[in-house]
Amino acid sequence: MYASARATRTRRAFLRTVFGATALAGTAAALTPLLRTRRPRQTLGPAPLAEETYRGRHISVDPAGEAVHIDGRPLHVMRRADGSYLSAVNHFQSYDTPLELARAAVDELGTTQLALAAPHHG
Template sequence: MPAAPAALPTRRALLRTAFTAAVLAGTAAALAPVLRARGPRQTLTPAPLAEETYRGRHIAVDRAGIRIDGRPLHVMRRADGSYLSGVNHFQSFGTPLELARAAVDELGTAQLVAASAPHHG
């Protein structure tokens, strides 16, 4: 028995295919300059916004937070724009650097410890 001839695509199917191709080409053309303008992702740690040695302790303030001797200090931003930390949560400070200095004063020679995960049970 001879094979049935292949059905030709309908006009609607041809128009749909052409329209889809045109939309995809237009989208690719519109996105090309944006994708070309993107630089490579930076995988290095950004430079600190402020860095100093205070009372023998290294303080680094960057977009990710505050570190004292390389250990993170938990910082909270208040609604009025001031800052407070877990080391001294009864007093607010105008800048992250002021907050870090106060934390060093409060810590003395003690080191910051990593916050533990909350216990559920």
């Protein structure tokens, strides 16, 4: 009796394995089309620059607002503790965004070009 009980357990284990593998294969076959139609993976790259032409001057602002250029020349921008921005062109007025600050600098400069920034010595 001991041998037949062991054979029964082995047969049961074998049948469970076969039917379990079949169910797993069927599930995998059903999910394959869904997995193949996934969207491409999104990559985190640098955000595009905000660029515009304002009063005939080319303004570009990086996404973090740390670098502002007017006609390719850098405008020194400082961020205040309250989150607003000010520049060396008019350091008495603050602006909500770097783009607003650049437009105001263009208004203040008129046709004058920004001076090229001297390198900082540290």
